[in-house]
Amino acid sequence: MHYNVLIVDDMPVNRKLMKKVLKNSVEEVAFYEAEDGYQALEMLEKKEIDLIILDLMMPGKDGYQVLREIKEQEALKDIPVIVNSAVDDMASIKQTLTLGAIDYFTKPITPDQMKVIIPLKVHNALKFYEQKKELVKANEKMMQEMKIASLLQQALITEKQDLDKVRVTSKYIPSSQIGGDFHDCVEMDDKVWFIIADVTGHGVAAAMVSSMVKVIFNHVIQESKTPKEVLEQINHTFYHMMSDNRHLCFSAFVGLIEGDRLTYANAGHPYAGLYRGQRDEVESLEQNGFLIGVFEDTDYEDVITAIASGDVLIAYTDGLYETKLGEGGSSNSHETVFEEMKKHKGLISSSQEAFMKAMIRSFGKFEDGDFEDDVALMMIEVKS
Numbered sequence: 246m247h248y249n250v251l252i253v254d255d256m257p258v259n260r261k262l263m264k265k266v267l268k269n270s271v272e273e274v275a276f277y278e279a280e281d282g283y284q285a286l287e288m289l290e291k292k293e294i295d296l297i298i299l300d301l302m303m304p305g306k307d308g309y310q311v312l313r314e315i316k317e318q319e320a321l322k323d324i325p326v327i328v329n330s331a332v333d334d335m336a337s338i339k340q341t342l343t344l345g346a347i348d349y350f351t352k353p354i355t356p357d358q359m360k361v362i363i364p365l366k367v368h369n370a371l372k373f374y375e376q377k378k379e380l381v382k383a384n385e386k387m388m389q390e391m392k393i394a395s396l397l398q399q400a401l402i403t404e405k406q407d408l409d410k411v412r413v414t415s416k417y418i419p420s421s422q423i424g425g426d427f428h429d430c431v432e433m434d435d436k437v438w439f440i441i442a443d444v445t446g447h448g449v450a451a452a453m454v455s456s457m458v459k460v461i462f463n464h465v466i467q468e469s470k471t472p473k474e475v476l477e478q479i480n481h482t483f484y485h486m487m488s489d490n491r492h493l494c495f496s497a498f499v500g501l502i503e504g505d506r507l508t509y510a511n512a513g514h515p516y517a518g519l520y521r522g523q524r525d526e527v528e529s530l531e532q533n534g535f536l537i538g539v540f541e542d543t544d545y546e547d548v549i550t551a552i553a554s555g556d557v558l559i560a561y562t563d564g565l566y567e568t569k570l571g572e573g574g575s576s577n578s579h580e581t582v583f584e585e586m587k588k589h590k591g592l593i594s595s596s597q598e599a600f601m602k603a604m605i606r607s608f609g610k611f612e613d614g615d616f617e618d619d620v621a622l623m624m625i626e627v628k629s
Contacts, residue, residue, distance in 0.1 A: 247273045248371050249292060253285040253311065254300040254329070262354065263298060263329070263363075270364030271371070282306025286314060289321055296370050301330035301341070309344065316345040323377060325370040347373070408432040411502065413439075414597040415623040416605070418564075425451025425495070426562045426621035427459055431466060435503060438466045438475075441623050442497040442537075443514065443562040451619075454493060458483065458537075462499075472499040472510035473547040480512070480537045480545075487538055494538035498560055502627065507552040510545045512537050515563050515579045518586050520593050522555030527586045554629040557593050559586060564618030565608055597624045 248271065252260045257280070264276050277292055279285035281303050288294070297315070301308035308328065315321045325347040330337070333351040341349060348366045350358060406413035413430045425444030430437065440462050444451045461479050469475045476499055487493050496514035500507060509517070513536035519528045534545045552558075566582050585607045592600035601622045 246375065247275070248295045249275050249277060250296045250298065250367075251277045251279060251285065251288055251292070251294045252298045253279045253282070253303070253308070254298075255280050255303045256300075259300070259329075259352070266354070266359050266363055267367060271367060282308070282311040285311050289315070289324075294324055295374055296367065297324055297326045298367075299326050299328050299346075301328060301332055301337070309340065312341060312344045312346060323374070323381075325374050327366055327370055406430055408437065410435075410628055411437050412626045412628060413623065414601070414626075415621070416601045417622075418605070418620040420564065420619050425455045426564065426619040427455040428560070428621055428623040429459055429462060430623070430625060431463060433466070437502040437625075438462075438500070439502075439558075439560075439623070439625060440475075440497060440499045441514070441517075441560040441562065441621060442495050443564070443619070443621070444495040445493060450493075454495070457486075458495065458497075471547050472501055472508055473545045475499050476510050476512050476534070476537070476545040477543065480543050481541065483538045484541050494536045496536055496563075500558065502552060502625070505551055505553060506549060507558070508547050508549050510534065510547050512543075512545060515561060515566075515582070517561075518559040518583060519550070519552070520557040520559060520586075520590060521553075522557065522594065523553065525590065527559075527583065527590055529583055552627055554627050555594070556627050557597070558623075558625040559593075560623045560625075561604075562619065562621045564620040565604070565622065567618050593624075597626070600624070 250267065252263050254260050254263070260278050267274060277288055277294065279288050283306055285297070299308045299311060308330065312326055312328070315324065315326065322345070326345065327348045327350070328341045328346045329350055329352060331352050338349050347370050350363060350366065354363065404415050408430070409432060411430065411432070415428055417426065419426070426442070428439070428441040430439040442455065442458060444454045444458070458479065461482055462475070465475050465478045469478060476497060479497070497512045498509065498514040498517055500509040509530060509532070511532045512534045517530045519530055520526070521528060530548070530550070532546065532548045535543045561582065566578060585604055589600055589603040592603060601624065604622065605620065
């Protein structure tokens with residue numbers, strides 16, 4: 246590994262001595278010199294420096310000013326700085342460390358400092374900076390991969406679907422770039438199948454699981470007759486696929502709209518709401534079951550209710566209410582969600598986008614996506 250070290254000292258003899266000390270202890274090093282603060286900052290603009298050895302007492306711009314300016318610049322602030330000065334009082338040492346120096350030694354340099362202390366401090370500082378740069382590169386690579394994964398996930402989530410029998414409007418806000426919530430709505434012949442689910446955890450693993458479950462859902466509905474059967478088949482498949490990862494599970498709400506009948510089944514998911522257009526009321530679809538992936542064979546239950554044109558099913562994940570309500574700071578639950586649904590029900594018929602925005606703003610900052618968990622909202626309106 247090749248290193249560039251900048252020695253900043255107004256005394257040529259001190260710079261010469263420091264190079265002599267380090268040449269015998271640091272391999273593949275190139276030295277750059279500056280006799281005052283102005284030259285040091287100019288050198289930092291021209292060269293990629295890995296370590297700065299900085300004298301404090303210099304004419305013009307002293308070491309304190311140089312250190313302060315280095316730590317204020319985004320491109321320079323991570324470069325390690327070892328302060329070298331004749332000033333040995335504790336107040337001075339504290340000030341330089343507070344300003345961001347990584348280490349400190351005093352002069353005149355003793356034989357022990359020349360042989361052991363200074364080489365060790367320099368070696369540690371260079372290794373620290375090398376590791377930090379590697380971490381920055383790894384993080385940049387990870388963030389780029391996360392960005393690509395986020396774009397792929399967004400491509401799989403359709404916010405608007407205008408199908409023959411229903412109109413779907415949805416919103417998805419991951420707490421990080423990608424998340425584990427997902428929803429889907431599929432029209433087959435005279436049937437409309439839908440699912441909304443919430444995979445435990447966040448990030449890449451949760452997103453991959455959610456994509457996999459979406460594929461399973463689309464396969465299972467080809468053969469299943471009711472939501473109960475769909476959940477049971479997904480649970481059985483997922484349980485065996487995750488035999489080595491029992492900590493992974495998810496909640497799901499599955500429904501089937503066929504004619505004037507809505508059939509639904511729930512696997513540990515927050516209760517959906519059903520807006521009755523003719524009565525202008527919001528009804529809670531309260532039914533529950535075990536999470537998917539907890540037990541190998543789990544029985545679920547179908548619930549059947551009437552549904553008519555103008556009715557709107559409202560499903561969501563628990564990330565919506567697992568936060569603070571507005572500025573009040575109180576905890577929330579699905580009961581709070583229904584209170585908010587009733588409060589904003591006037592928007593359901595006029596603008597479902599406005600309704601979702603109002604709901605999300607009731608529990609956090611819509612513009613910033615300020616949520617502790619992924620949030621998904623799905624509204625399915627039955628056409629005339």
